[in-house]
Amino acid sequence: xxxxxxxxxxxxxxxxxxxxxxxxxxxxxxxxxxxxxxxxxxxxxxxxxxxxxxxxxxxxxxxxxxxxxxxxx
Amino acid sequence: xxxxxxxxxxxxxxxxxxxxxxxxxxxxxxxxxxxxxxxxxxxxxxxxxxxxxxxxxxxxxxxxxxxxxxxxxxxxxxxxxxxxxxxxxxxxxxxxxxxxxxxxxxxxxxxxxxxxxxxxxxxxxxxxxxxxxxxxxxxxxxxxxxxxxxxxxxxxxxxxxxxxxxxxxxxxxxxxxxxxxxxxxxxxxxxxxxxxxxxxxxxxxxxxxxxxxxxxxxxxxxxxxxxxxxxxxxxxxxxxxxxxxxxxxxxxxxxxxxxxxxxxxxxxxxxxxxxxxxxxxxxxxxxxxxxxxxxxxxxxxxxxxxxxxxxxxxxxxxxxxxxxxxxxxxxxxxxxxxxxxxxxxxxxxxxxxxxxxxxxxxxxxxxxxxxxxxxxxxxxxxxxxxxxxxxxxxxxxxxxxxxxxxxxxxxxxxxxxxxxxxxxxxxxxxxxxxxxxxxxxxxxxxxxxxxxxxxxxxxxxxxxxxxxxxxxxxxxxxxxxxxxxxxxxxxxxxxxxxxxxxxxxxxxxxxxxxxxxxxxxxxxxxxxxxxxxxxxxxxxxxxxxxxxxxxxxxxxxxxxxxxxxxxxxxxxxxxxxxxxxxxxxxxxxxxxxxxxxxxxxxxxxxxxxxxxxxxxxxx
Numbered sequence: 001x002x003x004x005x006x007x008x009x010x011x012x013x014x015x016x017x018x019x020x021x022x023x024x025x026x027x028x029x030x031x032x033x034x035x036x037x038x039x040x041x042x043x044x045x046x047x048x049x050x051x052x053x054x055x056x057x058x059x060x061x062x063x064x065x066x067x068x069x070x071x072x073x
Numbered sequence: 074x075x076x077x078x079x080x081x082x083x084x085x086x087x088x089x090x091x092x093x094x095x096x097x098x099x100x101x102x103x104x105x106x107x108x109x110x111x112x113x114x115x116x117x118x119x120x121x122x123x124x125x126x127x128x129x130x131x132x133x134x135x136x137x138x139x140x141x142x143x144x145x146x147x148x149x150x151x152x153x154x155x156x157x158x159x160x161x162x163x164x165x166x167x168x169x170x171x172x173x174x175x176x177x178x179x180x181x182x183x184x185x186x187x188x189x190x191x192x193x194x195x196x197x198x199x200x201x202x203x204x205x206x207x208x209x210x211x212x213x214x215x216x217x218x219x220x221x222x223x224x225x226x227x228x229x230x231x232x233x234x235x236x237x238x239x240x241x242x243x244x245x246x247x248x249x250x251x252x253x254x255x256x257x258x259x260x261x262x263x264x265x266x267x268x269x270x271x272x273x274x275x276x277x278x279x280x281x282x283x284x285x286x287x288x289x290x291x292x293x294x295x296x297x298x299x300x301x302x303x304x305x306x307x308x309x310x311x312x313x314x315x316x317x318x319x320x321x322x323x324x325x326x327x328x329x330x331x332x333x334x335x336x337x338x339x340x341x342x343x344x345x346x347x348x349x350x351x352x353x354x355x356x357x358x359x360x361x362x363x364x365x366x367x368x369x370x371x372x373x374x375x376x377x378x379x380x381x382x383x384x385x386x387x388x389x390x391x392x393x394x395x396x397x398x399x400x401x402x403x404x405x406x407x408x409x410x411x412x413x414x415x416x417x418x419x420x421x422x423x424x425x426x427x428x429x430x431x432x433x434x435x436x437x438x439x440x441x442x443x444x445x446x447x448x449x450x451x452x453x454x455x456x457x458x459x460x461x462x463x464x465x466x467x468x469x470x471x472x473x474x475x476x477x478x479x480x481x482x483x484x485x486x487x488x489x490x491x492x493x494x495x496x497x498x499x500x501x502x503x504x505x506x507x508x509x510x511x512x513x514x515x516x517x518x519x520x521x522x523x524x525x526x527x528x529x530x531x532x533x534x535x536x537x538x539x540x541x542x543x544x545x546x547x548x549x550x551x552x553x554x555x556x557x558x559x560x561x562x563x564x565x566x567x568x569x570x571x572x573x574x575x576x577x578x579x580x581x582x583x584x585x586x587x588x589x590x591x592x593x594x595x596x597x598x599x600x601x602x603x604x605x606x607x608x609x610x611x612x613x614x615x616x617x618x619x620x621x622x623x624x625x626x627x628x629x630x631x632x633x634x635x636x637x638x639x640x641x642x643x644x645x646x647x648x649x650x651x652x653x654x655x656x657x658x659x660x661x662x663x664x665x666x667x668x669x670x671x672x673x674x675x676x677x678x679x680x681x682x683x684x685x686x687x688x689x690x691x692x
Binding site: 015020021022023024025026027028029030032040043044045046047049052053054055056057058059060061062063 | 142143146148172173175176180204291292295296300310312324325328329330332430434437438441446447464536537538539540541543646
């Protein structure tokens with residue numbers, strides 16, 4: 001599934017991020033293929049917020065549609 | 074030292090040791106900088122960017138502050154500037170947010186991989202305690218191979234230890250795979266640190282050494298660095314509780330629409346009270362009318378009338394109605410500077426408190442429809458202060474496409490504060506219906522233009538990918554310093570344009586061109602916009618200063634030449650009409666001339682078309 005389909009509060013693992021430049025920017029913030037994170041917030045039709053410990057990142061909905069993930073428990 | 078090092082232009086004494094402050098955004102670098110350097114600080118802007126570097130002295134060394142970045146690379150202007158300062162540093166004081174080690178240590182390890190001596194200030198230790206985290210600092214220091222000093226810089230805790238440690242700064246433990254890769258290219262560059270950036274495919278560093286990008290190691294290096302850091306973090310952090318603090322909750326409320334929208338409106342209301350009421354009326358009343366309008370005006374006229382005659386061209390150019398020594402400085406320092414400083418004050422508060430990225434996330438959905446992302450809220454907010462200033466800020470947007478759309482929308486549909494004051498004064502007495510008609514018309518034009526541009530322009534805009542820093546109480550001294558630096562930059566960048574603009578207007582007026590344009594527009598104004606002929610003159614005045622145009626309408630309305638609906642139609646026209654001459658020039662400076670012409674002619678046409686259609690419907 002893609003990141004835009006995740007539910008708030010759900011844990012997830014990032015499977016694939018499409019663009020090389022996005023990959024390079026995201027990995028510095030702790031988002032990379034294989035990273036395990038929590039969706040801490042989801043704005044209606046807007047960005048998905050991913051959390052790792054105290055760190056939070058907002059990802060625009062269009063980008064979220066391109067990021068492949070799987071939900072984990 | 075490399076011959077094409079861009080930081081060589083900064084005034085740094087030859088041979089002195091360079092201590093560079095580096096760290097992620099909002100980690101307290103500036104507080105360290107102030108604590109180390111004291112009063113004598115030199116701030117310089119990097120040409121073509123909105124990025125500033127502060128340079129000060131500490132003992133015999135030069136201390137340089139850099140913009141906050143998540144890594145050394147070139148994804149944006151801040152990074153390119155920080156990269157060049159970091160690359161040629163002798164010692165780096167890396168300020169790390171102890172609560173966000175996953176994010177911050179990536180930069181730390183990258184600096185260590187570069188082989189530059191480092192001292193780490195593990196800052197925000199008070200928050201570590203408050204959030205129930207325990208960090209094994211000794212182990213962290215051992216893993217990284219450099220000194221790690223716990224600090225809470227806002228309370229000056231740990232500062233004395235930093236002073237001592239700076240003399241002992243040493244090269245840390247690089248990741249061995251990366252080190253051996255670097256050894257293979259180190260003979261192709263000037264300083265060893267550049268070897269890392271060559272491998273990480275940094276285009277500017279490759280260019281400077283005439284190297285082709287056939288290394289393609291960025292992804293591989295980032296990945297092992299990430300894994301290396303995550304592995305270290307796993308062994309040094311213990312979480313003792315997970316209870317969310319008030320600030321964490323507040324951060325969430327600022328994102329969830331149900332609470333975030335009321336909070337946003339409250340903030341906008343407070344901003345209006347501070348800038349729209351206090352600065353625009355009280356402060357500007359003193360600065361524009363008394364200090365500049367009387368004291369300065371009388372002073373400069375007293376001197377200049379001895380040399381020039383107000384009646385001839387030179388006299389008009391210097392001290393006439395639109396003179397470069399009269400109107401330009403009175404407008405710039407009396408009216409615009411207080412407003413611009415007010416807006417930068419608010420923006421710095423929002424930035425340092427961590428609120429700004431949350432607004433960006435909140436409005437992201439709305440702006441993606443216009444071909445922008447949430448980050449574009451920054452130039453839009455600033456546009457309500459001064460469109461000229463906001464247009465300069467569009468540099469921070471991710472693509473040329475976004476910069477064009479934002480510039481167009483700013484020039485077209487965002488009324489600047491100078492104009493807004495007069496517009497509100499004109500429309501408020503006419504009642505809610507007229508205000509609504511005006512607001513809705515402008516909003517439709519704004520949305521429609523953005524949506525259409527997004528549809529027809531080739532390419533794609535960048536998506537939002539933004540770090541949401543924790544909510545923190547801003548430090549007033551830092552906010553004031555930022556306000557000062559940014560306002561100064563505005564005067565330096567926009568000031569010459571206002572002077573040039575005043576000169577062009579005088580030239581147009583003296584040669585009779587203004588009258589020709591005005592006469593040519595008159596038939597459209599009368600026939601299509603259904604407004605009296607005199608209104609055309611005020612539209613032209615709007616080019617000189619946006620508030621002049623609106624103020625001209627005020628006079629016409631007072632004379633009874635405009636009925637309420639005509640006031641709305643003319644206000645719509647003047648809001649959408651080409652921005653003031655300084656804004657036009659900044660557009661030409663920032664965009665290509667083709668784009669600028671499109672923006673200029675486009676807003677001209679849209680303005681008359683919209684006002685005309687509105688007139689045909691309501692009049």
